[in-house]
Amino acid sequence: MSRIGEQKSRISDIEAARYITGALRDISAVELKKLRKRFEQNDIFYSELRELFQLVWRIASADNNDVVVTKSTKSLYVAYTTNRHFYGSLNHDVMKKFIAGTNVKDSCLIIGDVGKQIWMSNGQKRREVSFLSFAGDEPNANEKSALMKQVEEHKHVYVFYPGFTSVFHQDVEMVDITYRPTKKASTKKEYEDLPQYLFEPDLSEMVSFFNNQVRYALFERLLLETQISRVAARLVKMDTADQNAHDIIKLETRTLRRIRTSFSSKRMLETVVGYIQWHNRQTQLIGQ
Template sequence: MANLKEIRSRITSVSSTRQITSAMKMVSAAKLKRAQDAITQMKPYAEKLKELLQDLSSSNDDDNNSPYGVQRDVNNVLVVAITSNRGLAGAFNANIIKATNNLINNELSGKNITVLAIGKKADDFYKRTEYNIKGTTLPNKLNELYDDLSFENVSKVSEAIMRSFTYKQFDRVLVVYNEFVNAAVQNVKVEQFLPIVPAETEDTVSTKNTDYIFEPNKEMIVTELIPKSLKIQFYKAMLDSFASEHGARMTAMHKATDNAGTLIHDLKLVYNKARQAAITNEILEIVGGAAALDD
């Protein structure tokens, strides 16, 4: 009977866990809807602005070159790793850390690397490494961004990164984040944030033959539009990661809830079999006792 008590205790424990994972799934689903709407509305605008930014960068003459498009010998590299503040989201955070480490150890091998960790999970990992952001002029505590993920708050971070690039603190800036595809699919992306990548390799004919009318003038466009476009690109990466986090967590909690249900079903079968065996043994003992009395 002690075995039956242990099985009942496990069933109760797994049932409580299933209630928690089911509630977390519903919470993530509600948050995902808002995050998905935000990135869906932002993405077409950001992609078109990025296309214009690349065209403008590739067509700039020497007098109007933007400081954000300056190509330098790459010695100092900043890698921005965007994760979440919380876990229970499957491989969401682990994929970013893995991709960042692969980038550092392979493509950026031999460079001076600094990691700007956005999100508690990346911050906890990289603050124990030699790539910690401490000692630079960039923001140090960025976990609060997710408390109020707005363009204004994210712009402060992107402005600091852009300023560090223009001050030649970094020669190249890369962003590693999860691109939102749908609730079940998130793709890890590594994008060059600075310097601006000209549109040389993307549909060369269409980009180089595009004529633009600049209003009020080209210099004004360079000084105003390019910084704003860079901030938009960084904000889009944050929105992508935010929506991906809730999608990954909703999927993980859905699987955990299903697995808990399967485990409860299996435990109930084991419980019923053990209970049936115990009852059978009791009946056999009673029958055996009665037979002994008859003798």
Template sequence: MSNLREIQSRINSVRDTMKITNAMYMIASSKLRKAKKSLKNTEPYFYTLQDAIAKVIKQIPEDISLIYFNGKPKAADEKKKGYIVITGDKGLAGAYNHNVMKIAEGELKKEGDPVFFLIGQVGRNYFETKGIPYDTAFQYTVQNPTIRRARVISGRILQMYREQKLDEVYIIYTRMIHSMECRAEMKKLLPLEKADFQEKEESGGLNRQTNYLPTPYDVFKNIIPNYITGFLYGTLVQAYSSEQNSRMLAMESATRNARDMLKSLSVTYNRVRQAAITQEITEVISGAKLLKRRKS
């Protein structure tokens, strides 16, 4: 890279790229703040639903079968498992999409015939490229997670679960632990576990004073779909926050590397320029000496 024009072109290219990565960092930072606010506003509703379910379950007699809790006993290889895979709509987010697909690939290798529900264009492109069949791909959801979109997805899942087309449902998504770490993980969505709700029950006589009409079981059947929708919406917002956080960190790293590269290229440019100037001066002096010899 001894040509000054080549080095200057490289410097301009890196500088333009740095402007793009810096802009993407600012956009991801803004979207992350918005996602965190949405998650914070949703949490009180979600925890209230958990508490309400715990109270309703306590009022339902033990001999009544709860479809959303009691799965039919089957061998592990006979269970029909469904997986909701949440990826992004685009890349440039570090290992965000790769980590999610790695878990999905691990489930594909297990025995059985899993059913996949895809949320995100990256996951959809991956499954289509590999020729892996899937049930439904929900589009326009990842970049704008809303309760309405979560209700559409949960409606499809609950319908298949009630029709016994699915025995278990899992969500593969990315949870943001803190601003510097996001972790891809898999959580069980259905069937629910009573222990998860009993832990959140409040002590006291409040439950005995609550009347559920027409019956606690009817209230239970209507409140569970809302809980599933809320749970799914929470994972969508968590995944969206993780994607923006991962992209923000990736763009920050890219911008930092671009600055380092610019410094290195500037040093190289100045050295080559100085060498070119020195060579020109040397040639002028040599020419002057030659002319002087000829005259003498």
């Protein structure tokens, strides 16, 4: 009976685990639906805002405006991972592309405990490497502001992050969160065909506003896409775990039936043997 009890307990534990993974899957599905709705609502707005930001920057550069001159000409490469192993291979995919996309001469920043662990285990070398971890997997308002302030002195800041392609597929993307044009304009001739804009109060203040407020809004857009990718990866992982638990329960239930059958057969055999022994004793007594 102890084997039957142990097997029942094992099945009960697996069913509890399946219940948890199923609940997490359902929660992820609801969360994903809400996040996608938020992301798709303002897609055109953010695309136009990004283009306008780059246009303002190009015009300011063409006018040799001092506000577009950075104190540093260095580029910073950032890997954006999480603190927990909860998103399938997403963090490993980010770090794989990050390592392949940088070299020993680059300055690097790795966000997230998982990214740091992967980096240390690979033994990579770069000119400058620093690490940063948020309190959770998603930064709060203060952490966002601190990060933007930390990287604002760099000419370009390339972030490797999990871009959202579909629920079942996420691709690692790289984007420059300074949102400056990749090609700096040297003459105004390139803008002859562009619409004419009137900048108020003036171009310098407009660029300053874009650098602080608009760039922050665009960065939040990147964080939202990253969150969608992570929730989608968690959804797929939990769904797979739920299916695996279902298959294991079926296997363990068959094992339980075999144990019960074996136990019943053993009891029946013991009963038959006991009856034969009793019958033989009775026969001997009658013969005497």
